[in-house]
Amino acid sequence: MAKKLLGDAVKEERLRRNLSQNALAEMVHVSLRTISDIENYNGNPRFENLYLLASYLNLSIDAVFNGENEPMDSTMKQIIAELNQCSNETKRLALGTLRGLLSAVSQNQ
Known part of the structure; x- marks a missing residue:
């Protein structure tokens, strides 16, 4: 496989x-x-x-x-590189912040 x-x-x-x-x-x-x-x-x-x-x-x-063939774009690579330098606690905080930001953006569209 x-x-x-x-x-x-x-x-x-x-x-x-x-x-x-x-x-x-x-x-x-x-x-x-x-x-x-x-x-x-x-x-x-x-x-x-x-x-x-x-x-x-x-x-x-x-x-x-994992069956995901799409290449990662440069923005995603930068985000991951930044997150890889963070503690697990900071990563969880960043994820919560991102979710809130995306929710607010989708509500304004």
């Missing part, structure tokens, strides 16, 4: 960017065979190759394995 989720996520993002398998392989500095194997659910990619691919395509491996 994990191979299918990964293969589908890589292929979908590659096609969204209008890249051939060969072009993606060249940009990420992996072999064409690596890209082909991942997209066809064959083999087990080396960690280094998986990391390079996920970084280049802006894919969250956690999201891929």
Whole structure:
């Protein structure tokens, strides 16, 4: 199942960017065979190759394995980076604040 989720996520993002398998392989500095194997659910990619691919395509491996193929945008990355530096208590406070803000925004629309 994990191979299918990964293969589908890589292929979908590659096609969204209008890249051939060969072009993606060249940009990420992996072999064409690596890209082909991942997209066809064959083999087990080396960690280094998986990391390079996920970084280049802006894919969250956690999201891929949970079936969420959408890449994270830069704003979400910034939010997560900020929250990762906070204590759990501060994270809970930030979540409550965010929920209140979103509720107020949706009521004003």
